[in-house]
Amino acid sequence: MRKFTLAFICTILISSAMKAQHSEETLFGNSSISLTGVWAGSTNGLVEFDNNFSLSNSGYFLFEVNNDLLIGWSGYGSGTNLENGDKAEIGGNDLVLGYAFNSNKSIHPIIYAKGGRGSLKINEQKVDKVTVFEPSVGVEMNVLRWFKVGLEGGYRFVTNVDADGLNDNDFSSPVVGLRLKFGWSWD
DSSP, X not given: OHHHHHHHHHHHHHHHHHHHHHOOOOSSSSOSOOEEEEEEEEEEEEEEETTEEEEEEEEEEEEEEXXXXXXXXXXXXEEEEOTTSOEEEEEEEEEEEEEETTTTSSEEEEEEEEEEEEXXXXXXXXXXXXXXXXXXXXXXXXXXXXXXXXXXXXXXXXXXXXXXXXXXXGTOEEEEEEEEEEEEEOO
C-alpha cells in the first residue's frame, strides 16, 4: 500500500510540474491584458473663447485595463459670447486615453488625452468642422471604492477653424477642470 501511495503522490507531482512547464503565454489566450473596471462621469471646467472664459461640460465612459490604463469616449460642449457679440459653441465626441499612476493609492497622479472631430457653431449655425486635442495632467482621489474626484489642468488645441474673422488661437486655451468618476474596479 505504501508503494501505491508513494507512486500516486509522485505521479501527481510530476504531472503538475509537467503541466506548469507546458503552459505557455499566447498573444490572444492568457495574456496579461485584462479588463479590470468600468467608469463613467462628468468633467466640468473653464476654457477660453476669444478672450472670454466659458464653462465646458463633458460626459464620458471609460474601460479600465490592468487597473491603470483608461480607454473610452467623451462627449463635450462649451460656448460663449464673442467680443463682436456673436455666440460661439464647440461640441463633439472624442476618444479618451488616460493613465492613473498607482490607482490603488488614495491620492494619485493621472494623465488624460482626448481628441477628435467637433463642430463649431456661430449664432446657432453650423460653421465649421474642427479638430480638438486636449492633453491634461492632474491628481485623483479615491473617495469611495465606486467614486473618485480629480482636479486637472491642460491645454485645449483647436485646429481647422475657418470662420470669418476667427482662427485656431481664438479657441485654443488652457483648461482647468474638476472630474467626477463613478464606477467600479473589480481586480
